Amino acid sequence: MLKSMLVCLVASATLSAQAPAQQERRVIRVTAERFSFTPSRIVVDAGEAVELRIRSDDTSHGFRIADLDVNVTLQKRGKGDVRVPLQVDAPGRYTFECSRMCGAGHNFMRGELVVRERTQGSGPR
Amino acid sequence: MLKPPLSLLVPLLSLTALFLSVPSAAQAQGGSDGGSRTGPVSGYMDFHVNKELGQDARIDFHRFVLLLNHSFTNRIRFVGELELEHAVVEGLEEGGELELEQAYVDFLISRGFNVRAGMMLVPLGIINERHEPPVFHGVERPFVDTVILPSTWFEAGAGIHGEVGRGLRYRAYAMAPLDALRFTADEGIRGGRQKGVDAAARRLAYTARAEYIGVPDLTVGAGFWTGESAFSVPRLNTAVRIGEVDVRYQRGRTELRGQFAQVGITEAAQLNAAIRGQTGIQPNIARTLRGFYGEAAYRVWDAGAPRDLVAFVRYENFDTQYRMPDGIPPLKTLDRDAWVTGVTYYPEPDIAVKVDYVHVRNQSGILRATRSFNVGLGWWF
Numbered sequence: 001m002l003k004s005m006l007v008c009l010v011a012s013a014t015l016s017a018q019a020p021a022q023q024e025r026r027v028i029r030v031t032a033e034r035f036s037f038t039p040s041r042i043v044v045d046a047g048e049a050v051e052l053r054i055r056s057d058d059t060s061h062g063f064r065i066a067d068l069d070v071n072v073t074l075q076k077r078g079k080g081d082v083r084v085p086l087q088v089d090a091p092g093r094y095t096f097e098c099s100r101m102c103g104a105g106h107n108f109m110r111g112e113l114v115v116r117e118r119t120q121g122s123g124p125r
Numbered sequence: 126m127l128k129p130p131l132s133l134l135v136p137l138l139s140l141t142a143l144f145l146s147v148p149s150a151a152q153a154q155g156g157s158d159g160g161s162r163t164g165p166v167s168g169y170m171d172f173h174v175n176k177e178l179g180q181d182a183r184i185d186f187h188r189f190v191l192l193l194n195h196s197f198t199n200r201i202r203f204v205g206e207l208e209l210e211h212a213v214v215e216g217l218e219e220g221g222e223l224e225l226e227q228a229y230v231d232f233l234i235s236r237g238f239n240v241r242a243g244m245m246l247v248p249l250g251i252i253n254e255r256h257e258p259p260v261f262h263g264v265e266r267p268f269v270d271t272v273i274l275p276s277t278w279f280e281a282g283a284g285i286h287g288e289v290g291r292g293l294r295y296r297a298y299a300m301a302p303l304d305a306l307r308f309t310a311d312e313g314i315r316g317g318r319q320k321g322v323d324a325a326a327r328r329l330a331y332t333a334r335a336e337y338i339g340v341p342d343l344t345v346g347a348g349f350w351t352g353e354s355a356f357s358v359p360r361l362n363t364a365v366r367i368g369e370v371d372v373r374y375q376r377g378r379t380e381l382r383g384q385f386a387q388v389g390i391t392e393a394a395q396l397n398a399a400i401r402g403q404t405g406i407q408p409n410i411a412r413t414l415r416g417f418y419g420e421a422a423y424r425v426w427d428a429g430a431p432r433d434l435v436a437f438v439r440y441e442n443f444d445t446q447y448r449m450p451d452g453i454p455p456l457k458t459l460d461r462d463a464w465v466t467g468v469t470y471y472p473e474p475d476i477a478v479k480v481d482y483v484h485v486r487n488q489s490g491i492l493r494a495t496r497s498f499n500v501g502l503g504w505w506f
Contacts, residue, residue: 034260036338040292057375058260059475059505066199076474078429095236101167101194103257103505104227104246107202108286108294112236 025051025085032074032098033057035105042111045118046091055081062099065113071099088115167192171258173265173479173501186212190226200233208277224320226279235287241298242283244321248296248334249348250274251371251384258503259477262422262437262469265499268461268485269443273386273416274369275315281324292339302330305354305363305396310409311459313445314365314388317354327356330365344373355392358399364391378424380435387447388414394450409456413448416441422469433471440464457489467499476504 030052031038037054044050054063056074063084064071072082088094098109172186189212193205205228211221229243246254252261252270256277261267270276284298301324303317319325330352337345347370355363369386390396393412400408422437442462446455467481479501486494 031341034255034257036294036344038292038338038341040288040338076430078433078474093236101192103167103169103255103260104192104204104206105254106194107204107231107233107241110233110236110288112288 025049027051027053029081030054030063031057032061032063032109034059034103035098035109037063037096037098037109037111040111041114042096043114043116044086044088046115047087047089047118049085049087052084052086053081054084059102060100061102061109063096064099065094065096067094068113070096073100086113088113091115091117165193167194167506169257169503169505171501171503173499175264175497175499177495177497192227197230202231202233204229204231224279226277237287237289239286240283241286241296244279244281245284245298245300247278247280247300247332247350248298249278249332249350249367249369250276250386251346251373251382252276253278257505258479258501259469259471259475259505262420262435262479262481263439263465263467263483264479264481264501265483267384267418267420267439267465268441268463269384269386269416269418272312272315272445273388273414273443274367275313275318278318279320280318280330281321282329290339292337294336294338295333297331297333299329299331300352301326302328302352302356303354303365304356305361305365305390305410306357306400306403308390308396308400308408308410310411310456311445313411313414314390317365325356328353330354342374342376346371354390355396355399361395361399362392363396365389366391378427380420380422380424380437382420382422382439383418385417386415390414394452397450397453407453409446409449409453411446411448411455412450414445415447416443418442430474431472433474435469435471436467437469438464438466458487458492460488462486475506476502478502 028042028050032054054074057077060076061074063074070084072084074082092115094113096111096113098106168191170189174182174184176182187210189209191207195203206226208224208226209221214221214223225244227244227246229241229245232240248254250270252266253274253276266276280300282298282300284296286296288294301319303314304319305317307316308314309316330350332350334346334348350367353362353364355361366389371384374381390412393410397408397410418439418441420437420439422435424435426432426434444460446459449455463483463485465481465483470478481499483497484494
């Protein structure tokens with residue numbers, strides 16, 4: 001019986017150690033339409049696991065964060081959203097932009113991902 | 126109840142067949158978008174059939190537009206836009222136009238500050254910078270965006286653009302001015318666009334737009350233009366000052382739009398005299414032109430293309446003779462308003478099938494109101 005209790009304790013400790021890696025990502029919904037992303041400024045903490053759920057309200061835009069090697073094609077309106085998991089450890093400002101020609105204002109379609117230094121008590125925004 | 130004229134039945138029946146056939150095709154593909162592809166060239170096209178009551182129907186391939194883009198580096202990019210209007214351009218003949226609407230290089234420096242130079246779209250109004258066929262309702266662009274703000278309005282120049290704070294975007298350009306000697310009574314300042322054609326630029330014009338997108342579903346914009354516009358007539362200092370505000374709101378199935386624009390022309394009396402001296406005809410140029418519209422649209426079928434249908438109604442008021450110089454009476458036929466109502470069907474999100482009915486009234490007691498049925502097909506790729 002003592003052996004069983006020890007196995008349970010080890011198992012529960014193992015599960016607890018695994019919990020942070022499986023924690024839920026904060027979902028940030030982004031809408032793309034000619035010629036803007038909404039929100040155009042996204043703030044996350046360094047090391048925070050987030051998931052961008054990006055949908056288009058019109059054509060098939062692209063979503064690229066060049067410095068993070070992210071480049072996806074969005075589905076056209078009504079075809080669903082694209083999910084981009086992110087966890088950025090280095091604080092800084094990262095530009096995101098439309099990477100698929102979408103019209104006359106294509107180059108206006110840019111935004112900023114702000115990765116803040118994680119300080120004690122700082123919450124996601 | 127008004128019935129569509131017989132000459133419009135063939136295109137309407139063809140489009141109905143398209144409407145009925147596309148769901149079957151989509152179902153065969155399992156409802157997917159079929160994996161549309163785009164190459165290095167993008168563009169948009171639209172053609173339409175217009176039938177004014179009491180007149181013959183007219184079919185026009187209105188626009189064939191190609192957009193080119195090239196990235197020299199991640200931060201230096203070129204965008205070009207070439208437009209062919211009305212299918213054919215023949216020398217010295219009344220017909221189509223081939224225009225270089227955009228050809229600029231962007232130097233993307235930071236979120237808040239970027240530099241652009243070349244042939245650019247004037248940043249005024251909803252339509253001038255955002256006029257791909259699937260993004261506006263109605264077979265033709267709004268009247269306010271044609272006779273008050275002369276879209277598509279493009280000029281050579283340079284300027285800056287960017288975004289600050291939580292969604293405040295701006296652009297500010299110095300551009301070639303308008304040529305006031307080409308203004309007209311019915312189309313206002315439209316004829317004065319120099320379009321980068323060896324443009325006279327004794328004094329530059331300045332234009333800017335601020336746009337707030339910080340509230341989800343809402344875009345609010347305001348812009349201005351100011352510039353001296355008479356440079357070939359000594360001692361004539363006509364200037365043009367334009368102010369406009371616009372708003373777009375989209376929530377769920379509902380879309381709302383509104384825009385107000387006013388154009389002021391200084392020394393309008395002297396401008397009229399100068400043009401009359403050259404042509405022998407009184408041009409009747411106003412000192413103030415004004416236009417506004419409100420539009421409501423509702424997505425009646427919201428199951429994703431090809432089950433995507435929007436009904437809309439728009440009221441427009443546009444007067445190119447709103448205020449006149451002393452001694453020049455306004456032409457009441459040019460004090461107009463219009464009701465435009467119709468539907469936009471999307472067999473695919475980048476294709477718009479448009480049907481509308483347009484009723485244009487004027488304040489003269491002589492010229493009758495016009496009514497027309499119109500059918501159009503536009504697409505972006």
